[in-house]
Amino acid sequence: MRTFCCSGLLYLLALNPITGWAAPQKPCKYKVKESIAPPNGWVKHTTPPADHNIVLRIGLPQPDFHVLEQHLYEVSDPYHPRYGAHLSKEEVDRLVAPHQGSVDAVNEWLSSHGITEGGLSRSSAGDWVTLKLPVRLVEEMLNTTYHVWKHDNGDRIVRTTSYSLPEDLHDHIDLIQPTTMFGQFKELKSTIVFSDDTEAPAQFKNLAPIVNAATGVPVDASCNATITIKCLQQLYNAVGFTPTHAGNSIGITGYLEQFANIQDLQSFYADQRPDALGSSFEFISVKGGLNNQTLSEAGAEANLDVQFAFGLSHPIPGTFYSTAGRPPFDPDVGTPTNTNEPYQDWLDFILSHPNPPLSISTSYGDHEQTVPKSYAQRACKSFAQLGARGVSLMFSSGDGGVGDNNPNPATQKCFTNDGRNATRFIPLFPASCPFVTSVGGTVGVPEVAVSRFFSGGGFSDYFARPKYQDKVVRKYLEALPKGTYKGLFNRNGRGIPDVAAQGDRYRIFLSGQARLIGGTSASSPTFAGIVALLNDVRLSNGQPPLGFLNPLLYSKAASGFNDITVGHNSGCGTTGFNKDGIQVTGIQSFTGLGTPNFGKLKKLVS
Structure with missing residues (x-):
């Protein structure tokens, strides 16, 4: 009793x-x-x-999450004796x-x-x-x-x-x-931007290749207008590499009735990756999620993600997850409809899976303040569980610059929803979680920050700056002019993004037609594809997969990135954070450490 x-x-x-x-x-x-x-x-x-x-x-x-976090950082630190000694599902379950x-x-x-x-x-x-x-x-x-x-x-x-x-x-x-989380269950506001053009303009055709100064690899001039698998291989020094390890894997998450069309995938492969014709991906339904194959129901986001992630990493086996449902959130004035994703439903499912994909990309996100802090923190801890098990998680950093890239400052909505209505830069979640890798966007050859939309970036109000990025972020903040945007962002917060990749004018196939599409929702699956290739290098050498990437990226692998030296991420009536005139390499602003050089990275990670 x-x-x-x-x-x-x-x-x-x-x-x-x-x-x-x-x-x-x-x-x-x-x-x-x-x-x-x-x-x-x-x-x-x-x-x-x-x-x-x-x-x-x-x-x-x-109560023992702090123990799991210690394990996570030890197995993710390339200079720690336990590097790569990832935990099993059962070990992680016991720790949480x-x-x-x-x-x-x-x-x-x-x-x-x-x-x-x-x-x-x-x-x-x-x-x-x-x-x-x-x-x-x-x-x-x-x-x-x-x-x-x-x-x-x-x-x-x-x-x-x-x-x-x-x-x-x-x-x-x-x-x-759901108690205090208010939500309106409408269509997703993804981090995606369309273009009606489908071909590279004539002025880019028949031009001599541009030698990429960062890698020494020639890049087709047309890549300044249209991004293809070939462009990404050239830009990121991955030409000629073919994955071979049977134990490798890559995954894409889909939400809110975004369907990945297999017929469109075959058209894409015929156009850009003919050696992949006839191959497809495994579809897994979460909570009743669908993947309808009527061509008219093909999703732009889903098609973009699977075509480029799986096209870049072919023949590594790919999985597409479709999660049903729309979760609650606290709306702010800039997000009057429900744009959150059912992360926890997918997380519950994937955490119960004994062998999740080793590299997973998610191209959805929301203003951090629209997600209740308690909910965001719990979801972030779930991402840590996957990292401890050897899974690399990529998330788009967003397309709103430091908050709202509406070109009319009078209509930009960059203020808090806590009753104060204070002017504030608005970072994106889950990109702001310190246990995921946040991916920003670039454009052009040589690469600069995107110009047609603005790569999301800034500093979290929910999560403190993690130790792995302390040195580089401090250098960047010290290099900013004194008083820059005082009070508009948390100088002690986790900085995003961590890395970047091309983010505009991707040539995909959608409902049977070629389209150009952009957004950091293109950057994240691209980077996930590169990570899958790096995992293949390690697995082929008898090494474990990379797992949680950030401690590696900010230390041993930092020299494997092409620093982006030009641009800014406007928003909220400001030019946002920038590199123009700031002589600091590897800084944290809108493109993070920069874009990947696969040729260097495969040596640094093996």
Whole structure:
């Protein structure tokens, strides 16, 4: 027998010998767990039906995450004796599992409301509990009241602005959502930019190749107008390299009904990679995600990602994940619709997989402040789990410069959504997570920062600057003119992006037609393809894959990048961060360490 405070009652628990769950006896005290002001644009509208279902996600603490983080940095540091000694799925699960006391406390709380083990699901490590409940029961459990909230644009959502838990549960639960996360489930705002042109302009044809000063490799002049697989191989010194190791792999994530069309992929291969004709990718559905093959339903984002990531890394086996669902978020004035991705659903799935792809690219992201900090931190810890297992994760840094690249300063929306409405640069998440590699964009030969749109970059407000980039970021900040953008960014935050790659005028096939497309959503799968090639070098030498890249990139491999010396990342009515006139190499601004030189990197990583 033992006492437990739960659901507003003090319970005397007679434990079930099989489940350990029990039933209530006496009252106890609630305490607010989280409370927010209603976000801009939302007003209470009506009361939801009592039987309206909510899929509730309960995050249990990960008390040993600091141990996992230590392992992650040791196995990712090329100068550490444990470099490359990645952990197994089972080892990672043990390091992020909640204490049994937390599991028991949550079980008992759920049992007090009639919820049994059969009515819920648990993540691979047991750190997330997911269940579907009617709103009337959720209100009782959280001592709160949900409302239908209406946005200025007419959208509606069922949420609350505050929820409470019994005091004894506060140490056993990190967060519960959806509660205070407001969202509007509409189409994705990806980091993608279109062009109606499909061919290189005549003035670029029949010109002599341009010798890339950074690599010494000739690059077709047409690459100044149209990016192909051949251009990327030339630009990044990967001409003639053919992957051979059977154990290699690469993956692309897809969200919000973005379908990767196989017929378009074959047209792309016929156009740019004829040796890959007839090959395809493995499709994996997450949470009921689809990959419809009607040509008219082909997704620009999905086609771009799979065509260039898999085309550049052929014949390395590729996997395309389609995740269904649209998650909640706190909207800011610059993001009035739901542009977050269901990262946690995909993460739960991939973390349960014994052999995830070794190089994975995601071309979606959102303003960091639109994702509640508690949710962002938990998702970031999930990325760390993958890194510890030997997976390299790439994310686009975004196309908004330091926040909003709207050319009209009067309509740019660069201010906080915390009630202060303070002017602020807005970094992108998940790119701001220190456990992923953020990829910015370049254009042209020689490469400069993109001019038709602006490579996202800046400094996180959620995550502190990690040790691996401390030296280079400090040098850059010291080189900035004194007082530059004082108060507009967090000088102690994690800097993004880490690296860069071409980001404009990629020639893809979409619904049977050639199109030119751009955005850092092109840069990320390109860099992921290069990482897959580097993994092939290591695997062929009997070495483990690269895994979490950043400690390597900022140290031993830093000389394997082409520094970008020209450009800036405008936004928020400013020119953003820049390199113009700043004589510091390898700086962190809008292109990070620069673009990859595969010829150098394959020697540095082997």
